Amino acid sequence: LLTESQRERLDVVLVSPRNPLNIGAAARAMANFGFAHLAVAAPYAPHWREAKSAVGAPDLLASARESATLAEAVAGCTFVAGTGTLTHRKPEQPVVSLPEFVPLLHRELARGSRAALVFGPEKHGLTSDDLSFCHVLVEIPTGPRQPSMNLGQAVAVCLYELVRSSDSKGAPVLRSETEPGEASARPGQALATSADLDRLGDLVLETMAAAHYSPRAMQAANSRDIRLMLRRLALSPHDLRRVLGLFRRILWRLRRTEPGSNR
C-alpha cells in the first residue's frame, strides 16, 4: 500500500489537455483515490481556466502546478512514467503493463523518490519527445479494436491500480455490513443448523399435507427432497426464522379454514 508520504510524492501530469471536462474528470479521479498533486504542462489557457473555475471542481485543481513544458513539470522528479498504448509507437524505454508498473513505482517511492505519472493530450497521446522524459512507458491493457482511452478514464484506471494493489495477496476479506444475527447467507456468518433446517422441513411437509399438495404415498420422498433442498439454500438463522414464521401462519390459516375444523 502506498503510504501517505508516498502519495504525497506522486505527481499526476497532464500534457496539453484540451477538454476542460477531461481535466475535471482527471482531478476528480485523483480526489477519489487520494492523490493531491496535479501538474499541467503547456495547457491551452482558456480551457485550463474553464476547468479550474468549473462548479464543483476539486480543490486540488486550484492548487495545480502549471508549467510551460513537460521538462519543467517533471523537473523535481526522479522517476517519470509515461502512459499510453503502443499502437503507433516504438518506444525506446521499457514498456510495462499497468499491473507490472505498480511494484516499480512502489520501489522508487520507497527509496524517497518523487515520481510523476504523465498523460498525453486527448488526440494523439504523448509524443516521442514527451516520452523522452520518461523512464518507463506504462501500457493500459486495452483491446486492439478500441485501444485509445478517454483521458479522465485513463487517469482513473491508473490511480485505481496504484491503490488497489495494496492487498493483492491471498485471502480476500468479505465484509458484512449488517449486525451479527441479522440477514443471511453471507460468508463468515453462521448458517442455520441442521436441526433448524429439519424443523423447517417438518413444517413445510405439514403445510404440504394441509394443502393436499401431493398424495400421502409421496411423503417419504418429499421429505428427503425437502431436506436436501433446504440444505442447498444456505439459509441464515435470521432467514430461517422468517420462513418458519411464514409457514406457521400459512399452516394455521389452512387448518382454520379446513372443512371439518371447528372454527
Next chain:
Amino acid sequence: LLTESQRERLDVVLVSPRNPLNIGAAARAMANFGFAHLAVAAPYAPHWREAKSAVGAPDLLASARESATLAEAVAGCTFVAGTGTLTHRKPEQPVVSLPEFVPLLHRELARGSRAALVFGPEKHGLTSDDLSFCHVLVEIPTGPRQPSMNLGQAVAVCLYELVRSSDSKGAPVLRSETEPGEASARPGQALATSADLDRLGDLVLETMAAAHYSPRAMQAANSRDIRLMLRRLALSPHDLRRVLGLFRRILWRLRRTEPGSNR
C-alpha cells in the same frame, strides 16, 4: 482471464443515466476493454437519444438494450452485481471490494450464468430498491474525502479490473456448496434467473396476503425483503419450479377456503 464467451455473457447496466457524455464514456470504456453488451434501464429519453447519436459513439451504443425497469434489464441474468460506495448505505447483501469481486464473477460466468454489472444514476447511485435485485454489492475502494466516482470512470475502473486480473485463486465462497449429485446452488450448475425469482417473489407475497401474514402497509418493505432473501438462497431452476408449485397450491387452497369464497 475472461474468455470471449464469458465476456459475451456480461451485461453492463446503467440505471437512469443522466449525462449523455457519461453514457458515451461508459460505452467507450466497454469498447476499450472488450465488452459489447450495454443495457440501459429507465433512461431519460432525450439524453439517451443524444448519447446514441453523438459523433464517434461506439457501435455498442446503437445496439444497447433499453428497458423501463431494472427488473427487466436483468431478467435474464442469474448473477447481478451492483456497484457503489457505502457512504449512506447499509446493504443487505454481501459487500465485496472490486478486486475480490473478480473471482466471484469468474466463477459465475464459468458455470454458464449470464451476469450483470449495474451502475446507478450519477446523482445518488443505486437505491435500496435497485440493490434488492443484486446478489452482491461491489465497492470501488475510493477514499473517504471524495468517495463518489464519475459514472464513466467507475465503469472504466470496474471493467479494467475484470480484464487485468487473470488469477482466480482465493475466491471467497458466497454460496454453500453441498453434496454433488443433487440439484441447486452448486458451482457448475445454473441458477434461477432474476425474472424467475421475481415470479416466485410475487407469488410468495400473494400467499402472504392471502394468509393475512402482515398488514397491508408492510407490503412494500416485505416485497424488498423477499426479493433480497430469494437472491440469498441460490435456487436452481429445478428447485425454483418446485417452490413455485408448492406456493401455487397453497395459494389456491387458501383462496378456496377463504370465508366469502364460493367453494
